Amino acid sequence: xxxxxxxxxLTAEERIDLIGKLWDSLDPALATPIxxxxxxxxxxxxxxxxxxxxxxxxxxxxxxxxRKKLP
Numbered sequence: 001x002x003x004x005x006x007x008x009x010l011t012a013e014e015r016i017d018l019i020g021k022l023w024d025s026l027d028p029a030l031a032t033p034i035x036x037x038x039x040x041x042x043x044x045x046x047x048x049x050x051x052x053x054x055x056x057x058x059x060x061x062x063x064x065x066x067r068k069k070l071p
Contacts (some may be wrong), residue, residue, distance in 0.1 A: 012070045 010018065034042075049055075 005018070007015065028062075
């Protein structure tokens with residue numbers, strides 16, 4: 001019998017934990033392979049990030065901004 005989860009009753013932290021558990025439960029063998037176009041885009045973005053390591057926002061700033069938006 002399938003279990004149900006009252007998602008609306010979970011806190012934001014519990015929901016994030018659930019997302020992590022669901023993600024970890026996926027079989028990597030079933031993952032969609034990376035296309036050559038996507039690989040090229042990832043390489044381009046990595047090169048752009050390496051060329052300007054101080055550009056953008058630091059993770060702690062992004063995380064704090066996201067947490068402010070949570071109920």
